[in-house]
Amino acid sequence: MPEALKPLVDxxxxxxxxxxxxELRGLLGIVERRLDELGGNLKxxxxxFTLAYDAVRCAATVVLRAHGVRAKHARxxxxxxxxxxxxxxxxxSDRARYYDDCRRKRxxxxxxxxxxxxxxxxxxxxxxxxxxAPAVRxxxxxxxxxxxxxxGSQGP
Numbered sequence: 176m177p178e179a180l181k182p183l184v185d186x187x188x189x190x191x192x193x194x195x196x197x198e199l200r201g202l203l204g205i206v207e208r209r210l211d212e213l214g215g216n217l218k219x220x221x222x223x224f225t226l227a228y229d230a231v232r233c234a235a236t237v238v239l240r241a242h243g244v245r246a247k248h249a250r251x252x253x254x255x256x257x258x259x260x261x262x263x264x265x266x267x268s269d270r271a272r273y274y275d276d277c278r279r280k281r282x283x284x285x286x287x288x289x290x291x292x293x294x295x296x297x298x299x300x301x302x303x304x305x306x307x308a309p310a311v312r313x314x315x316x317x318x319x320x321x322x323x324x325x326x327g328s329q330g331p
Contacts, residue, residue, distance in 0.1 A: 179263065189258060199324055203233075206308050209226050219290075223297035224284065224292045231274050234311040241318070264318075266313075267314050270307065
């Protein structure tokens with residue numbers, strides 16, 4: 176486990192837990208499904224925002240799980256993005272603060288009111304999800320090839 180994540184583990188926000196290729200394949204499958212759904216004819220900006228957010232959150236979870244940690248249930252979305260930020264992975268961690276801002280907005284959409292996302296905000300997060308997912312896949316293939324579902328499906 177990277178030193179950068181130890182304070183979050185020590186504080187009880189993350190827990191060490193091994194992962195495997197199948198878990199990451201499942202998470203990446205969710206990411207791809209959300210991105211595919213974003214390609215459809217969606218009517219409301221909050222629907223676009225929520226789908227894009229979920230793609231980003233699942234892709235960020237892939238990064239944490241590849242490091243052998245899992246965010247605990249309380250505040251797990253927040254801790255996922257905090258851990259992603261602390262990892263400081265080029266092209267992967269650089270937008271973690273933006274994702275956390277999106278987390279707050281998504282929570283308001285889910286629990287408080289509909290229609291609080293502009294077309295521009297939804298388009299920005301959609302674009303970012305489309306950039307982030309391949310960046311995570313590239314990072315996984317390079318940094319943890321033993322956990323890369325693409326490599327695993329092709330054999331050694």
